[in-house]
Amino acid sequence: MFSRLLWLVFIVVVGGMLWFRIKRFMRKHKSSQAPMTTFQTVRCAHCGIHLPEQEALREDGNSFCCVAHQKAFKAR
Ligand SMILES: [Zn+2]
Numbered sequence: 001m002f003s004r005l006l007w008l009v010f011i012v013v014v015g016g017m018l019w020f021r022i023k024r025f026m027r028k029h030k031s032s033q034a035p036m037t038t039f040q041t042v043r044c045a046h047c048g049i050h051l052p053e054q055e056a057l058r059e060d061g062n063s064f065c066c067v068a069h070q071k072a073f074k075a076r
Contacts, residue, residue: 039052040052040053041053042056042063043063044056044063044064044065044069045062045063045064045069045073046064046065046069046070046072046073047065047069049065051063051065057070
């Protein structure tokens with residue numbers, strides 16, 4: 001009974017490690033496909049902070065760093 005439990009723990013640990021390695025490898029591979037030159041930043045129309053384009057919120061040609069600033073910009 002105890003050895004069976006030990007095996008189960010061993011399998012879970014090894015499986016988890018393998019999964020983590022695969023995930024890390026995939027991320028590495030993905031990032032190498034997208035060169036840094038395509039990385040673009042945009043400016044928040046409310047506070048002026050620069051942030052990655054894919055993280056920005058877009059509306060009517062303006063970019064925002066968060067929903068709060070998007071609302072604040074519309075309110076003024
Ligand atoms: Zn902002």
